[in-house]
Amino acid sequence: MSALLSLAWRSLMNRKGSVLLTLMAVALSVALFLGVEKARTGAREGFDSTISGTHLIVGAPTGSVNLLLYSVFRMGNATAEISWPTYEQIAARPDIEWTIPVSLGDSHRGFRVLGTNHSYFEHYKYGRNASLRIAEGEEFSDLFDAVIGADVARELGYTVGTPLILSHGLGTADFGAGHENRPFRVSGILAPTGTPVDRTVHVSLEAITAIHVGWESGAKNPLSDSISEETIRGFNLTPKTVTVVFVGLKNPGTILRTRREINTNKGEALMAIMPGEALKELWSVTAMAERALMAVSVFVIAVGVVSILTSILTSLNERRREMSILRATGARPGHVFGLLTLEAGLVGFLGALAGIVIVHVLIAIAGPMVTQRYGISLGGTGPGYMDVMVLAGVTLASLLAGAVPAWAAFRRSLADGLSVRL
Amino acid sequence: MNDPAIIAEDLVFAWPGHAPVLDISRLDLARGETLFLRGPSGSGKSTLLGLIAGVLKAGSGRLDVLGHDMNSLSGAARDRLRADHLGVIFQIFNLVPYLSVTGNVTLPLLFSPERKKRVGADAAAEARRLLARLGLEGEDLLSRRVSDLSVGQQQRVAAARALIGAPDIVIADEPTSAMDSDTRDRFIRLLKEEAGAAGSALLFVSHDLSLASHFDRAVSLGDINRAKVAA
Numbered sequence: 001m002s003a004l005l006s007l008a009w010r011s012l013m014n015r016k017g018s019v020l021l022t023l024m025a026v027a028l029s030v031a032l033f034l035g036v037e038k039a040r041t042g043a044r045e046g047f048d049s050t051i052s053g054t055h056l057i058v059g060a061p062t063g064s065v066n067l068l069l070y071s072v073f074r075m076g077n078a079t080a081e082i083s084w085p086t087y088e089q090i091a092a093r094p095d096i097e098w099t100i101p102v103s104l105g106d107s108h109r110g111f112r113v114l115g116t117n118h119s120y121f122e123h124y125k126y127g128r129n130a131s132l133r134i135a136e137g138e139e140f141s142d143l144f145d146a147v148i149g150a151d152v153a154r155e156l157g158y159t160v161g162t163p164l165i166l167s168h169g170l171g172t173a174d175f176g177a178g179h180e181n182r183p184f185r186v187s188g189i190l191a192p193t194g195t196p197v198d199r200t201v202h203v204s205l206e207a208i209t210a211i212h213v214g215w216e217s218g219a220k221n222p223l224s225d226s227i228s229e230e231t232i233r234g235f236n237l238t239p240k241t242v243t244v245v246f247v248g249l250k251n252p253g254t255i256l257r258t259r260r261e262i263n264t265n266k267g268e269a270l271m272a273i274m275p276g277e278a279l280k281e282l283w284s285v286t287a288m289a290e291r292a293l294m295a296v297s298v299f300v301i302a303v304g305v306v307s308i309l310t311s312i313l314t315s316l317n318e319r320r321r322e323m324s325i326l327r328a329t330g331a332r333p334g335h336v337f338g339l340l341t342l343e344a345g346l347v348g349f350l351g352a353l354a355g356i357v358i359v360h361v362l363i364a365i366a367g368p369m370v371t372q373r374y375g376i377s378l379g380g381t382g383p384g385y386m387d388v389m390v391l392a393g394v395t396l397a398s399l400l401a402g403a404v405p406a407w408a409a410f411r412r413s414l415a416d417g418l419s420v421r422l
Numbered sequence: 423m424n425d426p427a428i429i430a431e432d433l434v435f436a437w438p439g440h441a442p443v444l445d446i447s448r449l450d451l452a453r454g455e456t457l458f459l460r461g462p463s464g465s466g467k468s469t470l471l472g473l474i475a476g477v478l479k480a481g482s483g484r485l486d487v488l489g490h491d492m493n494s495l496s497g498a499a500r501d502r503l504r505a506d507h508l509g510v511i512f513q514i515f516n517l518v519p520y521l522s523v524t525g526n527v528t529l530p531l532l533f534s535p536e537r538k539k540r541v542g543a544d545a546a547a548e549a550r551r552l553l554a555r556l557g558l559e560g561e562d563l564l565s566r567r568v569s570d571l572s573v574g575q576q577q578r579v580a581a582a583r584a585l586i587g588a589p590d591i592v593i594a595d596e597p598t599s600a601m602d603s604d605t606r607d608r609f610i611r612l613l614k615e616e617a618g619a620a621g622s623a624l625l626f627v628s629h630d631l632s633l634a635s636h637f638d639r640a641v642s643l644g645d646i647n648r649a650k651v652a653a
């Protein structure tokens with residue numbers, strides 16, 4: 001066996017050029033397949049670990065995937081809000097242990113602004129029930145304090161004490177966006193989480209109300225700039241609305257009943273979703289496309305493996321003499337068969353290995369880019385079970401594909417006798 | 423062991439779908455003997471060597487090689503016999519292109535543990551010794567790609583391969599037909615010497631009658647083959 005392996009290796013090295021091309025075909029096909037697979041599982045794990053510990057998310061009625069995307073992933077926008085009295089009603093329910101009121105809709109230089117209260121820092125959990133941690137400074141205490149995520153601090157070069165101006169809406173512009181008359185100050189910076197929290201500017205709910213004084217009509221009232229900060233501080237800044245509410249239950253067993261009761265709320269129409277379930281729904285939407293991509297990449301691998309078969313099959317005629325020599329020096333037909341299947345298996349194995357290396361290099365490059373763009377760190381993309389399975393699968397498929405030319409050579413070596421033919 | 427190296431009697435072989443090319447009344451080769459077998463092109467010389475080497479199987483008759491009845495041995499057993507006890511040299515292009523010179527010489531040892539044992543621990547050294555005996559020496563020569571060697575050099579490498587591990591029989595299928603007469607005579611002399619040193623019987627096949635004088639005995643295939651071949 002090891003003797004045949006060394007023969008197979010030398011034979012391949014002798015045909016380096018064409019072998020390398022076949023190897024590349026296999027490597028690229030494996031890279032495509034694994035890339036699709038890892039993007040899929042990586043995105044899933046990344047999304048799945050973004051929120052934990054929250055039993056229900058409550059917002060105005062919309063699609064559950066939409067509610068999840070804008071509340072947790074800061075993707076898309078809320079179409080409607082919940083009134084403050086309704087929020088207070090929810091918070092007062094006896095089956096609910098804690099709530100995090102959240103107000104969205106403003107931004108700061110491309111980073112979303114989230115209005116909330118102390119409860120957010122206490123109860124919001126991500127990954128495996130990890131709490132948010134303030135790495136530097138402290139929670140907001142003054143009306144115009146802001147706590148920024150790790151990426152915000154890093155990318156904008158902010159430290160505790162840096163002033164910042166929020167813009168109305170989600171534009172990325174710095175000026176003319178609306179809230180320049182109400183400057184904020186960084187009071188704290190959160191430790192990195194690998195979730196969209198890192199790309200969020202957190203302020204108090206009252207601050208959100210304050211900066212919107214004069215915006216009641218939806219656009220800026222020209223007179224609003226004349227209202228001084230002192231005057232605003234004197235206003236009743238209790239929020240009129242919130243965008244969503246994160247809810248933690250006293251007893252998770254009541255989750256279905258609580259959700260139903262919120263969904264059938266008598267007054268304002270509400271929608272409560274379970275984050276895990278909404279994520280499943282999101283994945284079922286993408287599953288079709290994923291399956292199509294998987295099917296395509298499996299076919300591409302098949303093409304790669306078939307290219308191994310063809311390359312050996314076409315080399316067979318010029319190797320007929322070599323087979324006769326091997327036979328004459330004592331090789332059994334089984335040796336001839338084994339040599340050719342081993343060559344195919346080697347090309348498959350090395351090609352798959354190269355493909356795996358390519359994928360991991362690409363992930364090492366692309367992973368941080370995805371994290372930067374979406375705040376989601378891809379999970380489970382390290383070398384693992386999937387790579388081993390693909391390596392084994394492609395090697396096995398190549399050995400099987402190699403059996404075709406090997407069988408042809410086997411038959412021929414039986415029929416040719418000792419005469420060496422060109 | 424007094425049994426002869428090869429005995430063939432009433433040996434008939436036909437390629438599938440064709441009339442018999444061989445119907446050998448009698449052929450024998452004693453151990454250590456050198457025999458010259460002559461016959462025109464297409465007369466079935468290579469076919470006969472295929473039968474002796476156990477790569478082909480006769481239709482009927484008797485063929486004993488080293489005391490084994492080749493017609494009753496399984497394919498695997500015939501392969502084993504060839505690997506352990508036979509050396510083969512072809513007419514041209516004897517060498518595996520992707521193996522080194524010594525790699526080609528030690529090739530049979532990959533397929534025969536018994537032969538490997540006979541050679542001993544350092545197969546490469548034995549290969550170099552045989553090559554040196556056949557006039558191939560020097561790092562420069564031995565490190566060349568086999569396809570870069572001259573035809574005469576290639577045939578000597580093939581001879582070293584056939585001789586390694588002292589097989590009982592060496593069969594050579596027109597190994598000198600691509601050589602000029604000087605190279606040819608020197609090659610045959612070396613081959614005979616080394617076969618003698620290894621105690622191997624030598625069955626040398628050629629259509630060139632002038633070579634017959636080098637050998638203990640000469641046989642014409644036409645005289646012992648009753649099959650009529652349209653050559």
Ligand SMILES: Nc1ncnc2c1ncn2[C@@H]1O[C@H](COP(=O)(O)OP(=O)(O)OP(=O)(O)O)[C@@H](O)[C@H]1O
Pocket residue numbers: 415416417419437438440443461462463464465466467468469470629651
């Ligand atoms: N694999 C094969 N299938 C069918 N017929 C074959 C095969 N090999 C050889 N023959 C036929 O058998 C006959 C003998 O061929 P063989 O090669 O034994 O001749 P030879 O004496 O060695 O000739 P040469 O001196 O040219 O090498 C020829 O007529 C040839 O056409």
Ligand SMILES: [Mg+2]
Pocket residue numbers: 419467468469595
């Ligand atoms: Mg011939």
